[in-house]
Amino acid sequence: MVLNNGSESSRPRCITILGSTGSIGCNTLDLIQRDPEAYQVEALTANSRVDVLAKQAIETNAKFAVVADESKFFDLKQALSGTSTEVGAGPSAVIEAAARSADWVMAGIVGAAGLHPTLTAVRRGVNVALANKECLVCAGDLMLAEVEKSGATLLPVDSEHNAIFQVFEFDQRPAIEKIILTASGGPFWNTSLRDMQKATPAEAVAHPNWDMGAKISVDSATMMNKGLELIEAHYLFLMPEDKIDVLVHVQSIIHSLVAYVDGSVLAQLGSPDMRTPIAYALGWPNRIQAPSPRLNLASIGNLSFESPDAERFPAIELARQALRDGGAAPTALNAANEIAVAAFLDKKIGFLDIAKTVEATVAKYSRTKILALDDVVAIDKEARIRAKECLTLCPIAI
Numbered sequence: 001m002v003l004n005n006g007s008e009s010s011r012p013r014c015i016t017i018l019g020s021t022g023s024i025g026c027n028t029l030d031l032i033q034r035d036p037e038a039y040q041v042e043a044l045t046a047n048s049r050v051d052v053l054a055k056q057a058i059e060t061n062a063k064f065a066v067v068a069d070e071s072k073f074f075d076l077k078q079a080l081s082g083t084s085t086e087v088g089a090g091p092s093a094v095i096e097a098a099a100r101s102a103d104w105v106m107a108g109i110v111g112a113a114g115l116h117p118t119l120t121a122v123r124r125g126v127n128v129a130l131a132n133k134e135c136l137v138c139a140g141d142l143m144l145a146e147v148e149k150s151g152a153t154l155l156p157v158d159s160e161h162n163a164i165f166q167v168f169e170f171d172q173r174p175a176i177e178k179i180i181l182t183a184s185g186g187p188f189w190n191t192s193l194r195d196m197q198k199a200t201p202a203e204a205v206a207h208p209n210w211d212m213g214a215k216i217s218v219d220s221a222t223m224m225n226k227g228l229e230l231i232e233a234h235y236l237f238l239m240p241e242d243k244i245d246v247l248v249h250v251q252s253i254i255h256s257l258v259a260y261v262d263g264s265v266l267a268q269l270g271s272p273d274m275r276t277p278i279a280y281a282l283g284w285p286n287r288i289q290a291p292s293p294r295l296n297l298a299s300i301g302n303l304s305f306e307s308p309d310a311e312r313f314p315a316i317e318l319a320r321q322a323l324r325d326g327g328a329a330p331t332a333l334n335a336a337n338e339i340a341v342a343a344f345l346d347k348k349i350g351f352l353d354i355a356k357t358v359e360a361t362v363a364k365y366s367r368t369k370i371l372a373l374d375d376v377v378a379i380d381k382e383a384r385i386r387a388k389e390c391l392t393l394c395p396i397a398i
């Protein structure tokens with residue numbers, strides 16, 4: 001990870017939020033709107049929710065608002081008529097938003113759709129708050145090369161990676177034995193395999209501790225989220241796969257840990273509220289106020305820890321294997337997972353078929369190399385087609 005000097009920036013800071021209408025985007029805006037004098041919003045982007053995007057643009061007096069779905073251009077133009085906000089539509093306008101002169105960009109788009117916009121922000125050499133873990137999973141080496149070239153700083157937003165970032169002594173790297181990612185276990189941690197196959201999308205997105213978008217909620221239920229986070233951690237902290245452990249901690253109070261050679265283990269704790277890690281990334285290298293509920297450990301009483309269950313949650317091992325294989329395997333893993341999760345949410349496959357689809361797809365990519373961004377785009381596209389073919393092998397669910 002590359003860290004800039006992080007000198008205190010002059011106020012107001014100019015920020016862009018990619019994916020402003022999502023869970024991460026709305027939490028970021030919540031923080032910004034608590035201190036409006038401190039920020040100038042350069043650009044906001046959304047996929048299709050024009051009403052929410054227009055409201056956000058008006059409230060923050062954003063300079064540029066973009067909807068990725070081109071067919072919504074006139075709706076957005078109309079909703080923002082009479083304001084000074086410029087309007088754009090289509091994937092190229094999302095990239096244009098990322099290219100504009102913000103000095104802090106939240107990468108809050110979900111999935112590989114966030115790769116080009118996030119890379120565009122990285123290439124500007126600014127602070128990029130990274131929530132979009134999928135772009136590191138599908139193009140980790142290339143992203144890091146761009147970070148290195150531009151001098152950008154990646155500020156981890158994922159709560160686990162943000163926790164590690166807070167307790168990782170970068171100048172003591174040889175003294176770090178391993179990092180330990182905590183996992184809530186999701187809504188099915190205590191559910192039998194039989195009941196998991198019958199699980200509905202509504203049950204899968206009902207996360208016990210966190211309020212998140214649909215895709216990451218399903219990823220948490222399969223624990224593929226932890227698999228993706230393992231790969232994300234490998235790239236963010238340059239740790240080998242065998243030095244990244246996963247620990248199930250159902251209360252989601254300890255957000256992750258770093259173990260040192262002297263036996264010390266440093267952890268970051270907090271209530272499960274994304275505004276804390278987002279505030280850390282927004283204020284970095286300083287700390288800023290966040291309204292997250294304060295931790296009352298006496299009232300929580302006990303914190304528990306368990307090992308992950310590989311039989312009911314095979315996704316973690318699939319991600320480990322993809323990381324060990326390297327090359328195109330993580331790209332294919334991510335693409336297949338996006339297709340399988342969408343099919344599950346669409347009630348086309350059963351819950352356990354998600355990991356089966358990923359496994360069948362990734363197996364075809366264990367030896368394929370990735371040399372350039374074009375390779376990532378090609379493998380992502382091809383793996384999506386193959387994953388769709390695998391879906392047809394799954395029994396129709398529910």
Ligand code: NAD
Binds near residue numbers: 018
């Ligand atoms: P979400 O579904 O709530 O929001 C996604 C955002 O991306 C929306 O603004 C949507 O309009 C936009 N978007 C979706 N598809 C797009 C496309 N094709 N082109 C352009 N924009 C598009 O998702 P979220 O829960 O906010 O998650 C966002 C990212 O942050 C994901 O990568 C997720 O893994 C990560 N993350 C989320 C949380 C959380 O608490 N929600 C925690 C850690 C990490």
Ligand code: MG
Binds near residue numbers: 158159160229
């Ligand atoms: Mg996380």
